[in-house]
Amino acid sequence: xxxxxxxxxxxxxxxxxxxxxxxxxxxxxxxxxxxxxxxxxxxxxxxxxxxxxxxxxxxxxxxxxxxxxxxxxxxxxxxxxxxxxxxxxxxxxxxxxxxxxxxxxxxxxxxxxxxxxxxxxxxxxxxxxxxxxxxxxxxxxxxxxxxxxxxxxxxxxxxxxxxxxxxxxxxxxxxxxxxxxxxxxxxxxxxxxxxxxxxxxxxxxxxxxxxxxxxxxxxxxxxxxxxxxxxxxxxxxxxxxxxxxxxxxxxxxxxxxxxxxxxxxxxxxxx
Numbered sequence: 001x002x003x004x005x006x007x008x009x010x011x012x013x014x015x016x017x018x019x020x021x022x023x024x025x026x027x028x029x030x031x032x033x034x035x036x037x038x039x040x041x042x043x044x045x046x047x048x049x050x051x052x053x054x055x056x057x058x059x060x061x062x063x064x065x066x067x068x069x070x071x072x073x074x075x076x077x078x079x080x081x082x083x084x085x086x087x088x089x090x091x092x093x094x095x096x097x098x099x100x101x102x103x104x105x106x107x108x109x110x111x112x113x114x115x116x117x118x119x120x121x122x123x124x125x126x127x128x129x130x131x132x133x134x135x136x137x138x139x140x141x142x143x144x145x146x147x148x149x150x151x152x153x154x155x156x157x158x159x160x161x162x163x164x165x166x167x168x169x170x171x172x173x174x175x176x177x178x179x180x181x182x183x184x185x186x187x188x189x190x191x192x193x194x195x196x197x198x199x200x201x202x203x204x205x206x207x208x209x210x211x212x213x214x215x216x217x218x219x220x221x222x223x224x225x226x227x228x229x230x231x232x233x234x235x236x237x238x239x240x241x242x243x244x245x246x247x248x249x250x251x252x253x254x255x256x257x258x259x260x261x262x263x264x265x266x267x268x269x270x271x
Contacts, residue, residue, distance in 0.1 A: 035259035042251035049244035056240050059086040067171050070135070080142070080211045083174050089213060090171045096132040096141065097163045099206045100156060103128040103194045108148045108232065126150040129231045130197060132206045133213070136167055141208040144170060145197060146215055147231030162229035170223065172213040172233075175199070 067090040068083065083089065104127035126149050133144040153159050177199025187194045189205055203210035215233040224230075 031258075031262050035255040035262070038251045038255035038258065042248050042255060045244050045248035045251060049242075049248055052240070052242045052244055056242065059240065062086050062088060063173075080174065080209060085174055085176055087174045088171065089174055090169060091133065091135060091142065091213065092167060092169045093133050093135040093138075093141075094167055095144070095164055096134055096206075097156065100129055100131040101194050101202055101206070102154055102192050103130060103197055104154075105151060106148075127154045128197065130194075130202060130212065132208045133170065141206070143199065143202055143206070143208050143210075143212045144172070144215065145175070145212055145233075147233040149231050153229065159226075159229040162226040162231070164223045168223040170213065170215060172215040175212040175214050177202070177210075177212050 062084075063086070065088060067088040070080070070089055070091045080089070105125040106128065107125055128148055129146045131144050131146055132141045134141045149159065156163060175197070178196040180196045180198070185195050187198070187201065194202070197212055199210045199212050202208070202212075217233050217235050
């Protein structure tokens with residue numbers, strides 16, 4: 001091409017040919033870490049699900065066993081620390097009502113509430129009554145979860161007829177207490193306000209052995225019942241949280257979805 005006597009040579013920019021396979025492997029290969037990791041997490045939750053189901057089944061079988069008799073002289077009190085949770089035990093002694101503790105507010109749990117059973121509210125919530133229990137013929141005490149009362153009966157003076165005196169026999173399940181989370185408030189011991197059945201802190205506060213005996217409705221207790229005033233024990237069910245199935249489905253779902261997205265992305269680039 002001549003322009004004003006000058007000759008220009010037309011040039012063209014050149015680029016390397018596009019290779020979608022190479023580009024895809026460079027930019028997307030690491031993405032497979034996501035479905036691989038989430039698949040492994042799903043497998044772990046599947047293992048944990050089987051473990052928890054076996055744990056629940058074992059605990060349910062313990063409900064049918066006869067209670068372990070704790071000697072009235074308290075000589076077996078140290079053995080309580082080695083007794084597995086949900087073991088049915090029978091003890092004799094007296095309630096120390098002036099040291100009872102209130103846990104709540106919370107709804108009454110009927111059935112296996114933590115694993116999808118019934119959860120019913122009575123009187124717009126209430127409180128769990130945990131009372132020190134002095135073992136007969138011993139200086140040792142344990143904690144007894146007597147059950148639930150509506151908020152209107154939180155004050156023990158409103159249910160004096162149900163504050164059992166004298167020696168009684170109680171039967172219930174051995175528990176290690178509840179574990180709060182980062183959002184659980186600290187207990188206010190001055191106001192007798194607790195938010196979990198914290199066996200360790202409650203035992204320190206009331207000078208008892210750090211074991212909780214949960215009364216259950218089917219227990220053979222010798223304590224009299226005053227309708228409408230006596231704390232309502234739990235039903236004989238194992239309240240054990242089991243969310244592993246939901247976690248397993250979630251992780252496997254994320255793994256499948258992410259793998260499909262990566263496959264479609266690479267397929268689109270290869271076209």
